Amino acid sequence: MKIALVGCGAVTQAVYVPLLSRRRDLFEVSAVCDLSRTLADAVGERLGAAGRYTAVADMLAEGGFEAVLVLASGSHGETVRRALAAGYAVLCEKPLALTRAEVAALPEGRLMVGYMKQYDPAVRRAEELLASLGGAEIIRSVEVTVLHPSGESQLAFANLAQAQDVDAGLLSSLRAEESGLVSRALGESAPEAVRNVYMVSLGSICHDLSLLRRFTGSPAEISYVEAWGPAPGSIEITGPLPAAGRFAIRWHYLADYPAYRETVAIHHDKGTLELVFPSPYLMNAPTTLTMVAGAESRTEWRDVTEAFDVQLAAFHAYVCEGEAPLTDAGGALEDIVTAQRIAARYAVQHDLPIGGEAAA
Missing domain, CATH: 3.40.50.720 (NAD(P)-binding Rossmann-like Domain)
Incomplete structure (x- = not known):
């Protein structure tokens, strides 16, 4: 192609x-x-x-x-x-x-x-195991922790080409357009703190929202949102899951943290399915899936197949053979709506202005 x-x-x-x-x-x-x-x-x-x-x-x-x-x-x-x-x-x-x-x-x-994490072999295996155990209805909680170093530290190995030739006026114009879109989403008067929560939700936490979509369906309600520390800082989000149980996401930007780490733990009545993701920029670094079952039995599963590679092959199959993708425009829209609910909940809790699409 x-x-x-x-x-x-x-x-x-x-x-x-x-x-x-x-x-x-x-x-x-x-x-x-x-x-x-x-x-x-x-x-x-x-x-x-x-x-x-x-x-x-x-x-x-x-x-x-x-x-x-x-x-x-x-x-x-x-x-x-x-x-x-x-x-x-x-x-x-x-x-x-x-x-x-x-x-x-x-x-x-x-x-x-x-959303390449949806194509991670460990995630697909976790979906199969969850379905065999009874599906979303058996979940007691989904707990997510993300420790996010700076992009510079994660990409230091990559020897990237740098752009020094883009007109400053053009960049300024594009930033203004993006700011206008955020204002359309959150309202003109939405303060920087609300905008930061929204942009982190759409830019990084959306990966975890996409996993919730696969495991349980998108949350229809956000109960609590807190943010602290210098922006982008730390963000905590909790709420009910659509079938059963609750979720909690704790996202921390730690510029000098030794390495990216993301943990997604699905707790259910019979045990736990835990996914530990490495940095997304390390090709063929395996995600670890640990299944904890009765009598403290622990089974670890890894596959070095690169999630981005599987995603590219899925796109090829979509275009050439009509195989449906895991996320289309509808799924992406669900994540935008959830991010707006997160921003709106944060604004309401802190008596901050919220408008635009999120006000609905």
């Missing part, structure tokens, strides 16, 4: 370039696009892509590919809208958008939203 990449930054260089380089049986990268010509040339050179652009509209108009991978930072809503309208299949990195309105504006088309 001939594909084009939008965004040539950290995730593209550290994850997608090496994976696409070794999956030439599935993909040929024919075009790349980034605001920085330096990054477009660097990634294009590594992947052998002849088409190198600094404007998405120019790349889509030129064509020569079947599908688009949207890997840039920020909201992806407008880029996805353009690609779908032009008839291309799209794999979009999370989050799909920053507002519900952006999702509503998307035309019909083939869209898969990338």
